[in-house]
Amino acid sequence: MKKESIIRFIVSGMLCFASVFAEAQNVKIDQPWSVRMAESEMIRWPESWQLDFQPKLKWDYCHGLELQAMLDVYDRYGNKKFYDYALAYVDTMVNDDGTIKKYKLEEYSLDRVNSGKILFRIYEQTKDVKYKKALDLLRSQFDGQPRNADGGFWHKKVYPNQVWLDGVYMGAPFYAEYAYRNNEVDAYQDVVNQFLMAARHTYDPQTDLFKHACDVSRKERWADPVTGRSLHSWGRAMGWYAMAFVDALDFIPVHEAGRDSMLVVLNQLASQIKRLQDEETGLWYQVLDKSGEPGNYLESSCSAMFVYSLFKAVRKGYVDKSYLKVALKGYQGILDHFIEVDERGLVSITKACAVAGLGGKNYRSGDYDYYIHEQVRDNDPKAVGPFILASLEWEHLQDVKEIVNQE
Known part of the structure; x- marks a missing residue:
């Protein structure tokens, strides 16, 4: 038997065992929704590297998004299994010298x-120097990240001159936290600029919305020949942008120049x-600018x-504070229309667009038909x-309500 066949056999056996083991597990329904969803994911994907439906190791944003949320669950409720699940991923992906499997800085x-x-x-709790080296490696990417004339990062090297709202979330909160933890006071202006630059390039005054992306060179087929903006306002792109604001602001000093302008844009988004x-x-x-339309x-x-x-x-x-009413209505809507619970208590969230982008090898035009026909899972x-x-x-809000009611 060839080496590759043996490896596939072993992996198949492990996944089979994991599947059988998962079938025997249940999620208690008397727990908070955050815990129930986190536990459900751990049952669906016994190994944290399997998140995002992965058959093999991958270093990408989805793992970070979910595991960040699970670390937040650990911080609030203290069950170490959530921390261990996140630790298992980074321990697998980060080598002793701080290099990261599947990560190529030059991309x-x-x-x-x-x-x-x-x-x-993870570094804060383990003090393992390999994680500090990995943080420094990722931070070094910003030093060589291609930029436009106004200092805005390109989304990727293979996407020249392109600013995507997605990319603000992918880079800016990390950049802000690194600057905060390492006293890089000169970096804050660069972080602030990423937000304000993206607003200038993607805002469409005709719809009063932010478009998915902008090609500053106006060369891409998906870009408006005059403004460079993409055709539509994609829901998740604006979602990434909104989350980027509330996460990065945690680390930007209150009196930093431009922070007030960030808050203006965040209020516009709200x-x-x-x-x-x-x-x-x-x-x-x-597709936000086509809300309610057929398809x-x-x-x-x-x-x-x-x-x-x-x-x-x-x-x-x-x-x-009036926006709390919007958030509460939205949260209840998610529970009513997207959340499903099976006979074992496993929680699922339905009707998510799997992926959407612009350009690329299999060219994505960014028109309305494209966005509404991408895979939903x-x-x-x-x-x-x-x-x-x-x-x-x-859940934090419920705690506050209880304290207020007690007083």
Whole structure:
């Protein structure tokens, strides 16, 4: 038997055992939603590297998104199994010298930075120097990341001159936290600029929305020949952007120049989110500037991202308290329309767009037909992670209500 066949046989056997083991597990329904969803994912994917439906090791943003949420569950509820699940992933992916399996710095892809955020807490608890070296490696990517003339990062080296809202989330919160933890005071202006630059390039005054992306060179087929903006406002792109604000602001000093401008844009985003909330369900559509039109659908990842962002923005005082009503309605809408629980108590979140992009080898035109016909699936990490984060915010709110009621 060839070596490759033996490896496949062993892996197949391990996955089979894991599947049988998972079948015997249940999730208790009297727990908070954040815990129930996190436990459900751990049962579905016994090894944390398997998240995002992966058959092999991968270093990408989805693992970081979910495992960040699970570390937050650990921080709140203290069950070490959530921390151990995250630790198992980074211990597998990060080598002793700080290099990272499947990570290639020379690709200069912002998508590869996001998972680095979980390393801050892992290093803080383990003091294992390999994680500090990995953090430094990811930080070094910004030093060579291709930029436009205004300092805005390209989304990827293979996407020249392109600014995507997705990319702001993938890079800026990590950059901000690294600067905060390492006293890189000169980096804050670069972080702030990524947010404001993206706003300038993607905002469409005709719809009062932010478009998915902009090709500053205006050369791509998907780009408007005059503005460079893509055709539509994609729900999850605006969701990434909103989450980027509330996460990065945790680490940007209150009196840093430009922070007030970030808050102006965040409030603009909040207003847009409120305006486009579906009145009946409290949810949001896949293509925001075509909300309610034939073929469009209510989508779970952007809905969860918006709810999390509004909850946190209200809690931190970034937006008016009136937005709490929008977040509460949206959260209930998620529970009513997207959350399913099976006979073993496993929680699923349905109706998530699997992926959407622009350009590339299999060219994505970014027109309306493209967005509404991309694959839709259950338990996509881009819905799971934000649902856990939104649930944690909601659970915190319940604690506050109990304290107020007691007083």
